[in-house]
Amino acid sequence: MPRYSKYGTLDTVVADEGDVGFVSFNNRKRPDQLAQGELAQSLNGRMDLEAAWQVRKGLDSFGPTLTSNTESIRLLDPSVWRLYASVNISSATRSTTTVTVTTSSAHNLSSSTLVSIGGVSGTVDPTGNRFITVTGGSTFTFTIAGATGSETYSLSSATVAAPKLSATATTGVYGSCLFSDPSSNNANYIIRATNKEAIATPVAGGSSTTIAYPAGTTISSTVELLQCFDKVILFREGLAALEWDGDLSGSPAFTTVASGLYTQPVYFDAAANGSITDGVVTITAVGHGLAVGDKVYVIDKGMSEMQEGDYAYTVSDVPSANSFKFLAQVPDVSSDRFVVSKRISSGKGFIHMPAPGWGYYHQRRLWVPYWYEPDVGSYTDRNRRDEIIASDILDSDTYDRLENQYRITAGIADYVVGFQAFAEDNLLVFNRNSIHLVRGISGAISDTTVTAITSEIGCVARRSILQVGNQVLFLSDNGVYAAAFGDLYNLRGAGVPLSEPIAGTIARINRDYAGNAVAAYFNNRYYIAVPLDASTTNNALLIYNFLNQGWESVDEVYQGSWTIDNLIVGENSGLASLFTVSPNGSIHKVDAREDGNDRLSLFAGIPATIYPITSALTTRQYTFGTMDRKKFSSYELHIESSSSESSNATVSIEVENPDSTTALGTIADLLGGNLDTAEDASVRGRIGNKRGYGAQLSIAPSNGRPKLRAVKVQASITDPTATSKT
Secondary structure, three states: OOOOOOOOOOOOOEEEEEEOOOOEEOOOOOHHHOOOOEEEEEEOEEEOOOOOEEEOOEEEEEOOOOOOOOOOOOOOOOOOOOOOOOEEEEEEEEEOOEEEEEEOOOOOOOOOOEEEEEEEEOOOOOOEEEEOEEEEOOEEEEEOOOOOOEEEOEEEEEEEEOOOOOOOOOOOEEEEEEEEOOOOOOOEEEEEEEOOEEEEEEOOOOOOEEEEOOOOOOOOOOOEEEEEOOEEEEEEOOEEEEEEOOOOOOOOEOEEOOOOOOOOOOEEEOOOOEEEEOOEEEEEOOOOOOOOOOEEEEEEOOOOOOOEOOOEEEEEEEEEOOEEEEEOOOOOEEEEOOEEEOOOOOOOOEEOOOOOOOOEEEOOEEEEEOOEEEEOOEEEEOOOOOEEEEEEOOEEEEEEOOOOEEEOOOOOOOOEEEEEEEOOOEEEEEEOOOEEEEEOOOOOHHHOEEEEEEOOOOOOOHHHOEEEOOEEEEEEOOEEEEEEOHHHHHOOOOOOOOOHHHHHHHOOEOHHHHHHOEEEEEOOEEEEEEOEOOOOOEOEEEEEEOOOOEEEEEEEOOOOOOOEOEEEEEEEOOEEEEEEEOOOOOEEEEEEEOOOEEEEOOOOOOOOEEEEOOOEEEEOOEOOOOOOEEEEEEEEEEEEOOOOOOEEEEEEEEEEOOOEEEEEEEHHHHHOOOEOOOOEEEEEEEEEEEEEOEEEEEEEEEEOOOEEEEEEEEEEEEEOOOOOOO
16 A cells, blocks of 8 residues: 555555565465465465465374383384494383383483393383483483382393394284264274274274184284274285174174185975064074174065065074074064075175275175185285275175176276265275266166276276265365266366365375375364375375365375375264374374374374474465565565464565565564564564565464464555566
8 A cells, every 4th residue: 555645656655565465375275376365385374264375283102102112113113213233231210100220331222212122020021122321331211100119120131133024013003984883872882903903992092902813813914994884894905804893892893704605595485384473574494503793585465565686684582592583573474484594696696705905884784996806815906906895784794796896998998996985876986097876776786887988087096986965075086076967977087176286296196005195074174184295104294175176285294204104084962073193103183282282192102292293384475566676675474373382483475586584583583582472463574675676475383383474565656667587
């Protein structure tokens, strides 16, 4: 705005340009092309409805670690794992939780690394891998959580050496999922599958429960877990799946699903073999071999009103080896002849679950890729990656190879990546290079149709597929798409993805490992974890804000050991939270801490540590609507501190043509100290008459979680000559 009511012909006009709010960031366009309210960069920030940018809340380590002993490790960070030479221990003592070790010679160890302690015994066992703090050339300490009292340890050929991997130790997490306990109101658990057992951690907090694997079973590669019906299935591609019945009482354990050849069921058929009383059907069948929960089908209902054909009845009681019962809710029949059977397939015969690597539950059926053929004690690779198969209704172990099998691409060189339900009657099948629709699945499978939607766009990462409202979001080669059902038919290679404004960030995704990406919907936002740059694991979160209709932030944690294997939304007392699960087994709650710090558990068994959040924003480029060169004189920031911390930040300016970057100082420099807790201020500073075509401000918070509400830059046009500048 003008500073005076009138200007003379020789006066220099001073103008203002800025933003009074921020709603998204855009790094595809040039910064001088951005609209009001758009930032050129947003790192670890949030933009809520009041249109202010603020440092995100901190991550917080959640729940117990995999084990209290630090021998539970993986080779994730060479700064922690080092090959130390063995040195003899001359003494070891403990005072409450702190163990002090003295070596007989210089140990040459480093703080914040792992070592292996051996040959030391006492009331509280100190042996195994330990995370140490060096206190002298021949001394170091470590802690044992929960220890009390004090003691002097006994030594027997005691040594400190390089850390060791143990065959009996928990070495990491290979899969995870959310489990909602059907026997308890809103009881949510995060299930983590380790190499030797699964662990159920309650979202409400409290003790974890171990779920055993079958004897002799270990896991050493990625698995997929899914709550299906009232149980959890652990998929192992090419191997028999494991399943747990969802009961946390007693000694919960997984069992191996049935494999081998599928035995065709026999008919239960005899004169006057059944009766119906109060809606309960009792069938007499010698040696029927059924169990509670099995499904039976009525082939001939006699004189009763039971349903014949594809309708499944569930066995509710097995009084003896020669009788069983199920509920039918039909009028009583004192005696009749019924023909009952487990369902007979209509073609090649039923098979057991075909060793899929993952599955999807929809319309009471389990849908899985049909890549392997069950055999006696093994599975044969079918060398087909474009076929899927659906289980029988409410029976995850029975699959009809003729009725329930689909070949999605009819021989085209493509393969199935994932599924997504869309409305009650539809299932979207995402291939690597195409998208297909299975329609009509709420009725008989034989009545369904398969339609190709597009062959120009496919899905890169199965776990990036998510439905939000009437849209399906997924990661493709071109970025993240969000398409309503009708729009799916219009998707083409020239279509504009949702992630178009952050094409600069999308280009950083490591394409070789993009299949690891995983997404979640939480707090009106789409979170997608991706591997950026050279990372082979998901090391960043890209966040789309549906309320602002724009991309909000790239969240990065600059600790190399912190990665994201899964994103899980869990609920406690009606309040939802977003959790990350790392390959090392740690769980973190997102946006959980009010201060400007993350509390991270980087290695199993090692206590969580506080790390400051590194955040920054860069504004759009202010050009005052003209290509003329300007003289940038001053700036103004409207900043507010959070309710828990004081605030400080460094400010710099980047000027283009001629190019220059200048540090403008800190908020504390301008105010004479940090901005106090819960206070706001209008901070003004001088730029120093830097000349150029356009300028943008960069702000990097260094303390607290400052909130930036508005930015203004002042400049005047001073060089309208025809001289070139660089």
